[in-house]
Amino acid sequence: MRAILFLVLLLVGQSAAAQTVLQCSPAHDRIVREALDSAKSLTTMAATAVGDTPEYARWFGVYSDHNAEIVRANLKAVVRAIRTGAVTVQCDSIRDDGCGNGEYAWVYAHRPYRIYLCPSFFDLPPLTALRPGTTASNNGTREGTFVHELSHFRPVARTEDHCYTRRICSRMASTDPARAIENADNYQYYTEDVIYYASQPVSGKAPP
Numbered sequence: 542m543r544a545i546l547f548l549v550l551l552l553v554g555q556s557a558a559a560q561t562v563l564q565c566s567p568a569h570d571r572i573v574r575e576a577l578d579s580a581k582s583l584t585t586m587a588a589t590a591v592g593d594t595p596e597y598a599r600w601f602g603v604y605s606d607h608n609a610e611i612v613r614a615n616l617k618a619v620v621r622a623i624r625t626g627a628v629t630v631q632c633d634s635i636r637d638d639g640c641g642n643g644e645y646a647w648v649y650a651h652r653p654y655r656i657y658l659c660p661s662f663f664d665l666p667p668l669t670a671l672r673p674g675t676t677a678s679n680n681g682t683r684e685g686t687f688v689h690e691l692s693h694f695r696p697v698a699r700t701e702d703h704c705y706t707r708r709i710c711s712r713m714a715s716t717d718p719a720r721a722i723e724n725a726d727n728y729q730y731y732t733e734d735v736i737y738y739a740s741q742p743v744s745g746k747a748p749p
């Protein structure tokens with residue numbers, strides 16, 4: 542009886558954690574699952590780190606408790622989406638819709654939680670592999686891309702693409718915090734910077 546109960550728990554546990562990966566090679570399937578898993582824990586850390594910090598100011602502008610509460614809730618919603626185990630990731634080719642303009646990934650916001658990955662996604666570094674002094678994160682990371690895409694879904698954070706890139710979106714944070722807290726790239730770069738900085742000693746931090 543105890544053995545049967547254990548088996549049931551095991552099966553329930555697995556189905557809760559298993560995401561669906563479609564049309565990816567075995568190597569890419571592994572990368573996708575690792576990045577999703579890692580995004581779950583890193584985004585949890587990013588949500589916990591929300592506060593009156595330089596990383597917050599860089600991506601969401603002048604600090605307010607009200608805005609910080611929204612940012613924290615949106616990051617937690619990303620974590621919850623991954624925890625459902627209902628994320629479906631599909632590997633697309635460069636010829637497929639949505640992958641033509643140098644995209645790394647894309648989604649339909651009204652279709653949670655299906656994420657289409659373009660081939661260039663696999664050229665991005667994993668966030669956990671970044672080391673002090675590197676500029677490899679300038680175009681993002683695998684985990685950060687998942688944060689960006691998941692944040693778009695309506696049951697998650699309904700974010701927009703008001704701007705793209707670190708340069709333009711950090712400028713938007715300083716001029717228009719209300720738009721920055723609605724913008725997918727800002728959640729991505731905030732998460733990447735918090736984690737990247739967290740992996741370094743406090744003194745002499747290089748810019749990510």
Ligand SMILES: [Zn+2]
Nearest residue numbers: 693701702725
């Ligand atoms: Zn987007």
